[in-house]
Amino acid sequence: MAYSTRERTSHVLRRLGMGASAGLAASLAGPDDAIAAALDLTAPPAEPPDMEPPPDRESARNDRDVETAFRFWLGQMAGSPRLVEERLVWFWHDHFATSLRKVRAPYLMWQQHLTIRRHATGSFAELLHAIAVDPAMLLYLDGAANRRGAVNENFGREVMELFTLGRGSYSEDDVVAAARAFSGWVVNVPGRPRSLDRADPWAAVFVPFRHDGGSKNLLGVTGRLDAAGAVDVLLGHPATGEHVAAKLYRCLVGLPADEPTRKSLGAVFRRDYSTLALVEAIVADPAFTSDAAVRARVRTPLERAIGIAQGFAGHDGAGRALVRGLRAAGYVPWLPPNVAGFPEGERLLDPHRLIHGFDLAALADPRRLGGAGGAELFARLGVFDVDPATLDRLDRTGGPAVRLALAVNAPEYLVA
Amino acid sequence: MTAPCPLVTRRRFVQGLGATVAVVAAGRYGISVWGRHPAAAAPAPPPGTWPAPNGRTLVVIEMGGGNDGLNMVVPHQSAAYHDLRGSLAVTDPIDLDGEAGLHPALPSLAARYRDGEVAVVEGVGYPEPDLSHFASLSTWWSGDPGAVGKTGWLGRWLDGAVGGGDPLAAIAIGPGPAPALAGDTAFAVTVQDATGLAPDVPPWVDDPAELVAAWAGMAAAPVDSPSLLGRVRDAVAATAAARDRLAGALGPARDVSPGRRGGLAASLDVAARLVLSPEVSPAVLYVHGFGDFDTHQGQAGRHAALLGELDEALASFFDAVATGGAADRVLVMTASEFGRRAASNGSGTDHGTAAAHLLVGAAVAGGRHGDPLNLRKLDRRGNPVHTVDFRSLYATVLDGWLGADAAAVLGGAHETLPLLQSG
Numbered sequence: 001m002a003y004s005t006r007e008r009t010s011h012v013l014r015r016l017g018m019g020a021s022a023g024l025a026a027s028l029a030g031p032d033d034a035i036a037a038a039l040d041l042t043a044p045p046a047e048p049p050d051m052e053p054p055p056d057r058e059s060a061r062n063d064r065d066v067e068t069a070f071r072f073w074l075g076q077m078a079g080s081p082r083l084v085e086e087r088l089v090w091f092w093h094d095h096f097a098t099s100l101r102k103v104r105a106p107y108l109m110w111q112q113h114l115t116i117r118r119h120a121t122g123s124f125a126e127l128l129h130a131i132a133v134d135p136a137m138l139l140y141l142d143g144a145a146n147r148r149g150a151v152n153e154n155f156g157r158e159v160m161e162l163f164t165l166g167r168g169s170y171s172e173d174d175v176v177a178a179a180r181a182f183s184g185w186v187v188n189v190p191g192r193p194r195s196l197d198r199a200d201p202w203a204a205v206f207v208p209f210r211h212d213g214g215s216k217n218l219l220g221v222t223g224r225l226d227a228a229g230a231v232d233v234l235l236g237h238p239a240t241g242e243h244v245a246a247k248l249y250r251c252l253v254g255l256p257a258d259e260p261t262r263k264s265l266g267a268v269f270r271r272d273y274s275t276l277a278l279v280e281a282i283v284a285d286p287a288f289t290s291d292a293a294v295r296a297r298v299r300t301p302l303e304r305a306i307g308i309a310q311g312f313a314g315h316d317g318a319g320r321a322l323v324r325g326l327r328a329a330g331y332v333p334w335l336p337p338n339v340a341g342f343p344e345g346e347r348l349l350d351p352h353r354l355i356h357g358f359d360l361a362a363l364a365d366p367r368r369l370g371g372a373g374g375a376e377l378f379a380r381l382g383v384f385d386v387d388p389a390t391l392d393r394l395d396r397t398g399g400p401a402v403r404l405a406l407a408v409n410a411p412e413y414l415v416a
Numbered sequence: 417m418t419a420p421c422p423l424v425t426r427r428r429f430v431q432g433l434g435a436t437v438a439v440v441a442a443g444r445y446g447i448s449v450w451g452r453h454p455a456a457a458a459p460a461p462p463p464g465t466w467p468a469p470n471g472r473t474l475v476v477i478e479m480g481g482g483n484d485g486l487n488m489v490v491p492h493q494s495a496a497y498h499d500l501r502g503s504l505a506v507t508d509p510i511d512l513d514g515e516a517g518l519h520p521a522l523p524s525l526a527a528r529y530r531d532g533e534v535a536v537v538e539g540v541g542y543p544e545p546d547l548s549h550f551a552s553l554s555t556w557w558s559g560d561p562g563a564v565g566k567t568g569w570l571g572r573w574l575d576g577a578v579g580g581g582d583p584l585a586a587i588a589i590g591p592g593p594a595p596a597l598a599g600d601t602a603f604a605v606t607v608q609d610a611t612g613l614a615p616d617v618p619p620w621v622d623d624p625a626e627l628v629a630a631w632a633g634m635a636a637a638p639v640d641s642p643s644l645l646g647r648v649r650d651a652v653a654a655t656a657a658a659r660d661r662l663a664g665a666l667g668p669a670r671d672v673s674p675g676r677r678g679g680l681a682a683s684l685d686v687a688a689r690l691v692l693s694p695e696v697s698p699a700v701l702y703v704h705g706f707g708d709f710d711t712h713q714g715q716a717g718r719h720a721a722l723l724g725e726l727d728e729a730l731a732s733f734f735d736a737v738a739t740g741g742a743a744d745r746v747l748v749m750t751a752s753e754f755g756r757r758a759a760s761n762g763s764g765t766d767h768g769t770a771a772a773h774l775l776v777g778a779a780v781a782g783g784r785h786g787d788p789l790n791l792r793k794l795d796r797r798g799n800p801v802h803t804v805d806f807r808s809l810y811a812t813v814l815d816g817w818l819g820a821d822a823a824a825v826l827g828g829a830h831e832t833l834p835l836l837q838s839g
Contacts, residue, residue, distance in 0.1 A: 001643070102708070142764075145713040150762035154712045157767075161548055172547060172797055296644060321618075328616065330591050337591060337705075338480075340550060349648060350593040350606045351613050351655035358615035358627065366620050389637040397630045401620045405627055410634055411648045 003294045003385050009034045010382040011294045014416045015252050017083030018090060020307030020382030031289045038083040041121065045082060048072055051110050053201045056191030060105035069110045073333065074322060078309045084279060088120040091251055096131050096163060097336035098140045108136040108202060109334050124244065125235050125273040132231050133204045135187045146183045147210035153179045158339050164234040166243035170219060177216040181230035184211025235273065242266030249282050254296035261285065298348045299416035301329035305360050308408050311380035312364035321362040328356035357409045366401040377407040386412050473691050474817055475701045475748045481710030483752040484719055485771025489536055490517045496791035504715055504760040516784060521724040524731040532782030534774060535835045539786045540809060541770030541802025545754065552753035557595040559810055559826050569810055570700050571599030573818065573825045578602055583658045584696045589683045590705035597702055605658045610686050612662040613655065632656035665693035680706045680729040688736035691746055699818060709752060715764040730776065747777040747817050758794055770802035773809060781837050808833055
């Protein structure tokens with residue numbers, strides 16, 4: 001199927017940003033323009049809100065901090081002019097999936113979010129070094145319980161399986177070696193007998209006597225590796241660049257990278273681990289704007305919600321409706337179902353998620369609709385090439401409010 | 417149980433849609449979690465019967481994260497166990513036979529064991545175990561160690577026994593689709609809770625049923641090629657079709673206290689309603705999303721709480737089905753990707769291999785089965801070696817409970833175990 005220029009322009013914004021961005025699409029001449037706009041980082045980044053470190057573990061568990069964070073983050077997804085930054089912030093959250101359910105303290109999730117945001121378009125190497133000793137990650141994958149003589153393998157395994165090499169490039173011995181290298185880090189939770197005054201509250205602290213300082217052999221590199229040393233070994237392995245590059249390719253193009261593409265993108269990425277350079281290499285591939293790539297992904301509940309917010313929101317309860325809708329879909333930021341991140345692809349087509357797509361319609365303000373017909377509703381969602389039968393069906397149905405609820409659940413909007 | 421309202425809804429829905437569309441669409445729809453077999457390589461559909469003999473239901477409870485079988489079924493006389501587990505060893509198990517005991521958080525299961533309704537199967541695992549959650553889960557889901565890009569074991573049973581015939585023949589109860597139910601042609605609905613497939617529509621929508629009917633109508637547009645858009649339309653049509661029947665089967669919403677929402681008790685409450693409903697006849701209910709059994713740390717308290725949740729939820733479930741006269745029609749079976757490391761890591765246990773599993777129901781041959789793990793002979797990673805292949809467990813329930821050709825479903829013959837009463 002050959003898509004219109006408008007649909008292909010929208011496609012670029014959907015993939016490089018987090019929502020439908022219909023307003024922006026209307027101002028652009030075509031896909032190349034859209035790529036330039038989405039990758040343009042000259043607008044200054046928004047200033048994230050301040051969050052006070054909670055005085056102790058109990059007061060850390062509060063909804064207020066979640067609200068502060070989500071208002072900023074979801075607002076950025078819907079409104080930031082730095083499109084690719086928001087796409088990558090989400091990509092890295094999904095990649096380094098960490099759950100508030102186990103971490104408990106939104107303050108730590110927020111610190112991790114700021115770390116990801118700081119490095120999102122920059123160096124993956126720096127990001128990985130930061131994540132390896134990130135307090136929320138130390139709690140989520142039990143790094144804080146990993147010490148000399150009682151090695152906890154959780155982070156050591158997942159960092160290779162999911163975050164860097166991918167399966168098949170390491171052995172069980174490497175898991176143990178990595179876990180030993182990462183041992184010794186704890187989180188300085190304030191208000192406890194063993195809290196340290198010399199370190200910031202909630203900071204990650206290296207405790208030498210908990211670290212296994214012995215020699216390790218990790219992926220063929222032998223030495224008294226510590227956390228930073230182990231991360232460098234992982235970054236030096238060619239599988240890391242390929243694994244991460246192929247994952248980002250799949251996210252942006254919507255199709256799997258073939259073997260030559262995987263190899264060449266991996267080599268590009270490994271040069272200096274610049275994420276923006278990797279994005280540029282991926283969008284330069286003709287596959288990115290090919291007809292095969294358009295609508296090749298299932299639109300995630302989060303992307304659906306952001307698109308609705310961009311096209312129709314504005315009422316007071318929109319923020320609450322957004323989180324409620326995402327909860328029904330099991331797609332709330334900071335609550336990935338497991339360490340592998342959020343579901344994607346056809347797994348999102350299960351009946352529960354599909355039917356609760358109607359919950360997301362509550363994000364919209366029907367008073368802002370006027371007498372909009374089907375084509376106009378779709379245009380505000382950045383969807384242009386719609387089956388005439390779908391439009392006809394929509395125009396024959398109910399009032400504008402019901403038409404809206406249907407449009408945001410139409411098959412054409414469920415793909416992206 | 418059935419209020420007049422859902423019937424009206426269904427009639428209106430069918431008028432709005434055209435029943436054939438839904439049935440055809442359901443047949444083409446499948447959630448490909450791992451992708452699909454190339455058609456040529458697909459095995460012939462295994463024979464089987466559905467509905468299962470006498471309206472039987474298999475209820476699988478997946479204990480996600482890797483349940484510590486050693487602390488669930490405790491070899492309390494084993495010195496090796498106490499050496500390896502140190503302070504994590506369970507010191508006050510409920511004794512079963514002087515040799516093994518159940519964790520003290522399992523009092524009603526222990527009582528049921530004494531009534532002969534619990535089969536404990538020890539040492540369940542698979543050869544050349546992989547200690548990754550995802551690899552091991554794929555193995556348990558597919559019924560094929562090391563498999564990638566395959567269907568689920570129960571999905572293959574569905575393909576043969578049900579095909580696209582009834583999307584409610586197998587139902588996943590949990591946060592998303594259950595990969596074990598993924599078939600090539602079969603379609604299994606997922607429900608998260610007792611609301612079934614009821615949207616929480618915005619207040620400005622007057623008539624949710626009309627909305628869903630119009631939605632299914634939008635999905636009825638023909639698709640010229642096998643595109644993603646076409647599969648999305650199929651999914652929409654099948655979802656709309658399943659919605660009304662589920663609403664009737666689940667009955668009016670009951671209050672579930674927010675603290676228990678999403679918990680195992682709520683999932684098994686849904687399971688009990690589906691078993692007892694005359695409107696559906698699910699042969700398989702796959703309950704997942706239970707727990708985080710991945711107790712690397714803080715295990716003592718966390719594991720006890722999870723097992724306590726299992727014990728209470730199972731007690732309520734069996735009470736409900738017994739009250740409804742269906743006690744002899746249900747068989748509960750546990751699943752989990754692996755057990756835990758034999759030795760404690762201080763406050764928890766790392767990923768392991770073989771573990772004990774449970775079959776519960778009036779039809780089981782109660783007692784201990786399989787062989788206890790040899791804790792003096794660990795593999796080089798410190799894990800015990802399995803004594804029962806998990807596919808034997810699958811073969812036993814496929815063959816003995818669902819009346820299927822287990823060898824066809826599992827792609828080879830596996831020994832069945834005497835876990836069920838004959839007949």
